[in-house]
Amino acid sequence: MADTPLVNLTIEGRPVAVAPGTSILEAAKTAGVLIPHYCYHPGLPVAGSCRMCLVEVEKFPKLAPSCATAVAEGQVVHVNSDKAREARKGVLEMLLINHPLDCPICDQSGECELQDYTFQEGPKESRLRDPKRFNPAEDFGGDVLYVQNRCILCTRCVRFMDDVAHDTVLNVSERGDRAFIGKFEGKDLTHAWAANVIDVCPVGALVSKDFLNKARAWELDRTASVCTSCSQGCNIIVETRDNMVVRLRPRSNQGVNQFFMCDHGRLNYRWMNRRDRLEVPSILGAGGHAAVDWEVALEAAARVLKGKRAFVLASPDLSNEALHLLSRLVRRSGGTGAYRVPQGAEAPLPGVPDLALRADRAANATGAQLLGFTRHEAPLDLLQAGDALIIADTDLSEADVTALSKAAVTIVIGTAMPAHLPKADILLPIANMTEEEGTLTNLRGRVQRYLQAKAAPGMSRPTWYVLADLLGAMGEPADYFVAADAFAALAASEPSFAGLSYDTLGLRGLPVVDAERLAEAAR
Amino acid sequence: MGYPHQPHPRETLVLSKHFGDAEARSLEGWKKRGGYQALEMALRMDPVAIQNVVKESGLRGRGGAGFPTGLKWSFMKLDDGKPHYLCCNADESEPGTFKDREIMRWTPHALIEGVAIGAHAIGAETAYIYIRGEFTEPIQRMEAALAEARAAGIIGKNAMGSGKTINVWVHKGAGAYICGEETALMNSIEGRRGNPRIKPPFPAVAGLFAKPTTINNVETLTAVPHILTKGAEWYKQMARPDNPKSTGTKLWSVCGNIQRPGNYEVQMGFPFGEFLHEVCGGAPKGRTIKAIIPGGSSVPIITLEEAERAVMDYEGMMAVGTMLGSAGCIVIDSAQSMPRQIARLVRFYAHESCAQCTQCREGTAWSSKILDRIVAGDGAAEDLDTLLDIGENMTGKTICVLSDSCATPVASGLQKFRHEFEALITRKTIHTVPTVVA
Numbered sequence: 017m018a019d020t021p022l023v024n025l026t027i028e029g030r031p032v033a034v035a036p037g038t039s040i041l042e043a044a045k046t047a048g049v050l051i052p053h054y055c056y057h058p059g060l061p062v063a064g065s066c067r068m069c070l071v072e073v074e075k076f077p078k079l080a081p082s083c084a085t086a087v088a089e090g091q092v093v094h095v096n097s098d099k100a101r102e103a104r105k106g107v108l109e110m111l112l113i114n115h116p117l118d119c120p121i122c123d124q125s126g127e128c129e130l131q132d133y134t135f136q137e138g139p140k141e142s143r144l145r146d147p148k149r150f151n152p153a154e155d156f157g158g159d160v161l162y163v164q165n166r167c168i169l170c171t172r173c174v175r176f177m178d179d180v181a182h183d184t185v186l187n188v189s190e191r192g193d194r195a196f197i198g199k200f201e202g203k204d205l206t207h208a209w210a211a212n213v214i215d216v217c218p219v220g221a222l223v224s225k226d227f228l229n230k231a232r233a234w235e236l237d238r239t240a241s242v243c244t245s246c247s248q249g250c251n252i253i254v255e256t257r258d259n260m261v262v263r264l265r266p267r268s269n270q271g272v273n274q275f276f277m278c279d280h281g282r283l284n285y286r287w288m289n290r291r292d293r294l295e296v297p298s299i300l301g302a303g304g305h306a307a308v309d310w311e312v313a314l315e316a317a318a319r320v321l322k323g324k325r326a327f328v329l330a331s332p333d334l335s336n337e338a339l340h341l342l343s344r345l346v347r348r349s350g351g352t353g354a355y356r357v358p359q360g361a362e363a364p365l366p367g368v369p370d371l372a373l374r375a376d377r378a379a380n381a382t383g384a385q386l387l388g389f390t391r392h393e394a395p396l397d398l399l400q401a402g403d404a405l406i407i408a409d410t411d412l413s414e415a416d417v418t419a420l421s422k423a424a425v426t427i428v429i430g431t432a433m434p435a436h437l438p439k440a441d442i443l444l445p446i447a448n449m450t451e452e453e454g455t456l457t458n459l460r461g462r463v464q465r466y467l468q469a470k471a472a473p474g475m476s477r478p479t480w481y482v483l484a485d486l487l488g489a490m491g492e493p494a495d496y497f498v499a500a501d502a503f504a505a506l507a508a509s510e511p512s513f514a515g516l517s518y519d520t521l522g523l524r525g526l527p528v529v530d531a532e533r534l535a536e537a538a539r
Numbered sequence: 540m541g542y543p544h545q546p547h548p549r550e551t552l553v554l555s556k557h558f559g560d561a562e563a564r565s566l567e568g569w570k571k572r573g574g575y576q577a578l579e580m581a582l583r584m585d586p587v588a589i590q591n592v593v594k595e596s597g598l599r600g601r602g603g604a605g606f607p608t609g610l611k612w613s614f615m616k617l618d619d620g621k622p623h624y625l626c627c628n629a630d631e632s633e634p635g636t637f638k639d640r641e642i643m644r645w646t647p648h649a650l651i652e653g654v655a656i657g658a659h660a661i662g663a664e665t666a667y668i669y670i671r672g673e674f675t676e677p678i679q680r681m682e683a684a685l686a687e688a689r690a691a692g693i694i695g696k697n698a699m700g701s702g703k704t705i706n707v708w709v710h711k712g713a714g715a716y717i718c719g720e721e722t723a724l725m726n727s728i729e730g731r732r733g734n735p736r737i738k739p740p741f742p743a744v745a746g747l748f749a750k751p752t753t754i755n756n757v758e759t760l761t762a763v764p765h766i767l768t769k770g771a772e773w774y775k776q777m778a779r780p781d782n783p784k785s786t787g788t789k790l791w792s793v794c795g796n797i798q799r800p801g802n803y804e805v806q807m808g809f810p811f812g813e814f815l816h817e818v819c820g821g822a823p824k825g826r827t828i829k830a831i832i833p834g835g836s837s838v839p840i841i842t843l844e845e846a847e848r849a850v851m852d853y854e855g856m857m858a859v860g861t862m863l864g865s866a867g868c869i870v871i872d873s874a875q876s877m878p879r880q881i882a883r884l885v886r887f888y889a890h891e892s893c894a895q896c897t898q899c900r901e902g903t904a905w906s907s908k909i910l911d912r913i914v915a916g917d918g919a920a921e922d923l924d925t926l927l928d929i930g931e932n933m934t935g936k937t938i939c940v941l942s943d944s945c946a947t948p949v950a951s952g953l954q955k956f957r958h959e960f961e962a963l964i965t966r967k968t969i970h971t972v973p974t975v976v977a
Contacts, residue, residue, distance in 0.1 A: 062737075064737040064938065065734075065896050065897075065938065066896075067896050067936055067937060079935070079936060084737045103936055106936075107898060107932075109932070110900075110901035110902055110932065111897055111901065114901065145909075145919060145922075146905075146908040149904075168897070169897075169900065187732070188732060188894060191715070191717075191890070191892060192890055192891070192892040192894055192904055193900055193901055193903070193905075194894075195894035195900060
């Protein structure tokens with residue numbers, strides 16, 4: 017980059033310098049100018065067909081499509097000149113003549129580019145005196161419903177399936193205003209990444225069946241997060257309404273998932289709203305479990321752990337912070353930490369390098385490995401007689417149950433009672449990942465932050481908070497005020513994480529020190 | 540002409556000389572008439588020399604745009620090491636145009652010869668003749684002639700013993716007007732949906748299969764052998780003395796309300812009025828000519844008065860505010876309703892829009908709905924201005940010019956025959972066309 021001379025041009029009176037070959041539309045973004053567009057999407061090949069992004073370029077005989085016109089030295093571009101605005105208004109009028117204007121019942125309403133640009137600069141009234149075209153909605157398979165009447169034929173969905181998913185399912189059928197997005201016979205949107213067509217659709221034509229009629233866009237709170245459904249670590253937005261997660265959507269990160277997330281991850285959110293949660297700390301007594309204050313529970317846990325080897329069965333979905341604190345618990349007692357990684361079929365997105373739904377269906381197996389935990393298919397085989405068993409937010413398998421008798425005491429630090437666990441001596445309720453802040457390390461060693469999207473139930477507390485207090489109760493000072501402090505402690509003591517902090521990670525993440533070696537080993 | 544009528548004495552028969560002569564269709568018959576001498580000569584010539592002769596002759600594209608052919612060929616970089624392609628555009632779909640059809644029906648070898656010379660001139664070893672699917676007879680004639688030419692070693696490997704490879708294939712269209720647009724045509728040959736491509740890149744840089752490609756019309760290529768054998772000078776002199784920009788002969792397809800419809804070949808610069816009244820026999824008995832669409836349905840409509848002032852070449856047509864286009868001349872007489880004629884044309888474009896660009900997809904159909912409503916007697920006063928405004932939105936803003944082509948007859952029709960539209964709107968009368976034409 018450094019040795020390629022930049023191209024200088026002026027967009028809306030602002031000087032811009034960009035690499036040669038950049039489109040005017042992308043160049044304008046760097047100047048803070050959004051050129052309205054529909055068919056253009058940075059993750060797809062250019063179509064240049066919606067004609068919404070027409071701009072006036074001085075000395076050009078005609079308006080130019082800014083998505084398909086490369087910058088040139090000395091160019092002067094007008095985005096909001098009368099001529100350009102008139103042209104866009106004309107496009108909007110054309111797009112709306114057959115549009116049902118059913119915003120009040122459309123899921124896209126509030127996050128619809130047709131709605132936005134129409135309000136911004138579209139015609140106030142329609143001049144159409146003739147009947148509108150009508151086509152019935154069609155189920156496209158997978159999570160996708162096609163509402164033809166709202167379609168503006170931008171073909172983003174067709175290009176996503178052809179050029180990114182490499183699964184030719186969609187096409188443009190028919191011609192003229194009879195045209196619609198067709199599905200090849202016998203094919204459905206069953207590709208593991210197909211639901212991305214819903215996100216790339218700029219209007220309400222492709223909608224999610226799962227989200228259908230669930231909430232209005234303006235009622236949602238949006239939180240930056242990371243998908244936990246596999247080790248890829250796709251950046252996502254968690255959308256909540258009234259403390260309930262209602263939808264997950266991809267958040268762009270060119271280093272990880274570009275603009276996309278897989279259907280498995282997208283639809284795997286119901287556990288975040290699970291209602292059978294552990295809500296109060298409790299201790300098993302003669303009369304069964306009794307709710308107690310946090311101090312009492314932590315004291316009790318510290319007491320039973322004293323003098324015993326700690327065996328931590330950790331969830332590989334726990335944050336780096338939690339795993340770090342657990343590893344300190346293990347280390348101080350000379351114990352063992354182990355985890356098991358659920359497996360599933362790998363499903364790549366061929367058009368994006370190194371992006372797949374991974375076989376490892378866990379968000380932080382890499383973090384667990386870096387922090388000294390042992391990966392094992394039957395981790396309880398490593399449990400020794402007399403160990404204090406700490407089950408950190410993970411379910412047991414039926415086969416695990418026989419090994420449990422070896423444990424002298426069982427402590428559960430979890431969001432819910434682990435499956436197949438007959439009894440626990442102490443229960444410490446924690447927040448799930450949408451209810452706390454933390455970081456995860458993906459399979460390529462990229463450390464990424466996630467933020468708190470909703471409140472934790474009852475008396476449950478963030479995992480790092482509970483574990484820090486437990487260490488404190490055991491006499492090891494761990495006074496962290498916020499999650500960032502816990503991460504700072506991790507970065508200070510673990511060489512792999514040296515130099516990282518919440519501030520430097522930002523919302524796109526950074527690789528751990530030995531990420532390249534990790535990536536190499538994984539391949 | 541020559542088929543079905545005898546040629547008119549004022550015609551200049553070059554391309555159409557053998558129309559109606561069934562013997563000219565066979566290789567033997569064609570050779571008897573001087574066929575393939577030009578190709579034999581061309582294959583011994585340097586490609587650049589051929590380009591120069593064609594440049595010198597002043598031959599311009601006969602498909603509609605009128606781009607100088609020799610210049611177009613010179614855009615092909617001969618030593619770039621890439622395969623080159625020649626596409627012959629035989630997707631003649633412009634309403635009113637049917638000249639290429641007759642060339643292929645009667646003189647298929649003439650086209651093969653032109654294609655082979657063109658291929659050699661641009662350094663292409665493969666040429667495709669893209670014929671519209673509805674042209675069943677021309678396709679059969681071309682396939683038969685190609686088989687003969689291949690068997691005789693005229694094309695193929697070592698064409699006419701020259702050591703050069705020139706393969707020519709027929710590609711059949713599937714019934715889309717838009718596939719006559721050169722980039723859509725290439726998409727269609729590649730097996731894609733026939734949507735026009737954004738330019739740049741231009742075909743000479745990245746065309747068919749992303750390789751340098753030239754697209755020429757049937758009539759253009761068929762003229763080339765004559766230019767090579769008779770010389771650029773001979774071709775150049777067929778022009779108005781005061782206009783050297785349009786040279787040679789031009790085939791005019793004439794249809795509609797005219798005494799003798801058909802194909803006529805006249806020199807560039809022929810007076811349009813004399814052509815209509817004398818060569819084509821004028822309006823049907825008892826009628827007068829009201830309007831003419833001289834260059835295929837996409838060009839501005841002109842009145843008889845304008846036509847009588849016009850001369851038949853690229854510049855002469857521009858001078859009266861229309862275009863020579865593909866020279867598909869549609870004659871409309873006084874018994875016809877202009878709104879109805881224009882509504883029919885617009886319905887065609889609405890049907891044929893590829894649906895890529897918003898203005899075209901929606902604008903053609905919207906215009907068609909309004910016009911059909913006006914014709915049905917349910918027009919409103921504001922409809923005409925809405926039509927003009929839609930047309931404005933459809934002009935100069937899309938990937939290809941189909942959108943502009945649809946707006947053109949509406950704008951020119953409204954400009955020159957607005958009273959007919961207004962009469963329909965105010966009187967709400969439904970205009971009927973007499974079914975019997977004298």
